[in-house]
Every structure is written in structure tokens, then in C-alpha cells.
Amino acid sequence: MRTRVKICGITRQQDADFAADSGADAIGLVFYPPSPRAISVAQAQNVTRGLAPFVSTVALFVNPSVADVSRCLDAVSVDIIQFHGDESPEFCSQFGKPYIKAIRMKPDTNLAQLSEAYGSAQALLLDAYQPGVPGGTGTTFDWSLIRQIEKPIILAGGLSADNVAEAIKQVRPFAVDVSGGVESEKGIKSHDKISAFMREVANA
Numbered sequence: 001m002r003t004r005v006k007i008c009g010i011t012r013q014q015d016a017d018f019a020a021d022s023g024a025d026a027i028g029l030v031f032y033p034p035s036p037r038a039i040s041v042a043q044a045q046n047v048t049r050g051l052a053p054f055v056s057t058v059a060l061f062v063n064p065s066v067a068d069v070s071r072c073l074d075a076v077s078v079d080i081i082q083f084h085g086d087e088s089p090e091f092c093s094q095f096g097k098p099y100i101k102a103i104r105m106k107p108d109t110n111l112a113q114l115s116e117a118y119g120s121a122q123a124l125l126l127d128a129y130q131p132g133v134p135g136g137t138g139t140t141f142d143w144s145l146i147r148q149i150e151k152p153i154i155l156a157g158g159l160s161a162d163n164v165a166e167a168i169k170q171v172r173p174f175a176v177d178v179s180g181g182v183e184s185e186k187g188i189k190s191h192d193k194i195s196a197f198m199r200e201v202a203n204a
């Protein structure tokens with residue numbers, strides 16, 4: 001099966017369009033103000049304006065309020081919500097949208113238990129754990145911690161054109177997620193790096 005790709009932390013319309021034209025299945029928009037990749041609802045409307053059909057827009061939050069999420073969903077065409085904090089399954093499932101739950105992997109993370117607890121999630125996104133940094137760390141984690149679960153796995157954390165083929169070979173995820181590995185600077189995507197990443201995924 002083809003490995004899907006989500007390119008996260010998009011802040012500019014030209015990067016969203018380039019990702020879509022390059023074959024990305026989803027783009028991620030970060031609604032977490034402390035992130036260097038954070039965008040406002042108004043910016044998100046611009047970024048997604050004219051996005052090609054069949055490319056999903058993922059809205060990412062870290063421990064948001066219900067009002068924060070609702071305000072975004074009312075204004076932006078969002079297909080999937082990604083919760084990247086300590087949100088409970090009940091919190092995540094209240095918005096009537098498919099959601100992805102991010103799990104920051106530690107040696108004692110029990111994926112089977114989490115997969116059951118977040119039974120309403122469409123997929124689990126497995127990311128690196130770094131104290132005090134909820135995501136977009138640019139670092140990999142020990143992929144041998146991953147156990148196969150019923151749910152689709154989205155592999156994230158420190159991926160780039162240099163390691164994504166090996167990651168796919170080892171983990172066989174449903175999808176891979178990349179942010180820092182396709183940037184020229186934080187929040188600005190490098191089109192050359194996106195092309196190289198997509199090539200490696202296609203050839204993996």
C-alpha cells in the first residue's frame with residue numbers, strides 16, 4: 001500500500017499549493033500560538049484558499065479550549081483535527097469531525113492501551129518526546145518502541161529525505177508526517193526539500 005504523506009506547519013499559500021501539487025495527502029496548520037509555525041484563523045483561510053481537491057486540511061491544537069476549536073472550524077475548511085496535547089478522548093470526539101491523536105513516545109508508552117482509549121480517533125500520530133516541547137521537535141524517537149495496533153499509524157518526528165525511506169522500511173506506517181525536515185527556516189517550506197521527501201516516499 002502507498003504510504004500517505006502529511007506536511008505540517010504550513011504557513012503560506014504557495015507552500016500549501018506546492019505540497020498538494022507534489023502529491024501530499026494532507027497539509028497541517030498549527031493553531032498553537034507559542035509555535036514558530038503558528039497561524040491565525042485569517043491566515044489559515046488564505047493558506048487553504050484554492051487548495052486542490054482531495055488534499056485534506058488538518059488543524060492542529062495543543063490543549064485548546066472548546067471555543068478555540070469551534071472558532072477555527074466555523075471559519076476554516078478543516079477535514080481533520082489533530083490534538084497534540086493532553087486532551088482526553090471525550091474532549092477530542094466532541095467536535096463532530098474525524099480526529100488524530102498525537103502520542104509523544106516514551107519507553108513506557110503503552111500503545112495498545114492508548115489505541116483502545118482513543119477508540120474514536122481516526123489514527124494515532126507517533127511523535128518524539130521532548131520535555132516542554134509539544135511537537136515540531138525535529139528529532140526522531142526509537143522506532144522499535146512502536147507496536148502494531150489496529151489503528152492507522154502516522155509516523156512523525158525528525159523525518160526528512162535522508163531517513164524517511166528507512167523509517168518506512170522499519171515501521172511500515174499508514175502515513176508519514178514531516179515539518180522541520182522540509183523547511184528552509186521555521187514555518188517556511190523548502191520546495192526542493194518537499195520534492196526530495198516525496199521522491200523518497202514514493203521509492204520506499
Ligand SMILES: O=C(O)c1ccccc1NCC(=O)[C@H](O)[C@H](O)COP(=O)(O)O
Pocket residue numbers: 008009028030032035036037060062084127134135136137138139156157158159177178179180181
Ligand atoms: O510544528 C510545530 O511547531 C508544533 C508545535 C506544537 C505542537 C505540534 C507541532 N507540530 C506537529 C506536527 O504534526 C509535526 O509535523 C510533528 O511534530 C513532526 O515535526 P518535525 O519533527 O519537525 O518533523
